[in-house]
Amino acid sequence: MVIEMNKDIEKYQESVVWGLTVKQLLFSALSLLAGGSIVLLTYQTVGLTTAAYLAIPVAAPIALGGFYSYHGMSFYEVTRRGIRQLFFNRTLLYRSPERNETENRKKKKRQKKKRRGET
Numbered sequence: 001m002v003i004e005m006n007k008d009i010e011k012y013q014e015s016v017v018w019g020l021t022v023k024q025l026l027f028s029a030l031s032l033l034a035g036g037s038i039v040l041l042t043y044q045t046v047g048l049t050t051a052a053y054l055a056i057p058v059a060a061p062i063a064l065g066g067f068y069s070y071h072g073m074s075f076y077e078v079t080r081r082g083i084r085q086l087f088f089n090r091t092l093l094y095r096s097p098e099r100n101e102t103e104n105r106k107k108k109k110r111q112k113k114k115r116r117g118e119t
Helices: 022-046 048-067 075-087 097-116
Strands: none
């Protein structure tokens, strides 16, 4: 008798309906609801194709929230980190120890000259 088991037990996901997890099922339902309602509300005024193009930017991030995963992070965490890295990242400055030593020597020389009265 052979029992198949996932090699990586941490990535095991129990499916609820149609092979989807609860999170995936919930986000896909929300995505369909949001996209469908936008299409139904706007297709009479702008046409079906344009209404679909308007619904995609709303429905896609919702759907990605349920399905996308990168290094254990959800789509929203990855997006949040990407935005923070692009716009709010500090500049890192490296100062070598040799540079600090030469600056300290120069300061000491200047201080000695001031004490002696030299310019």
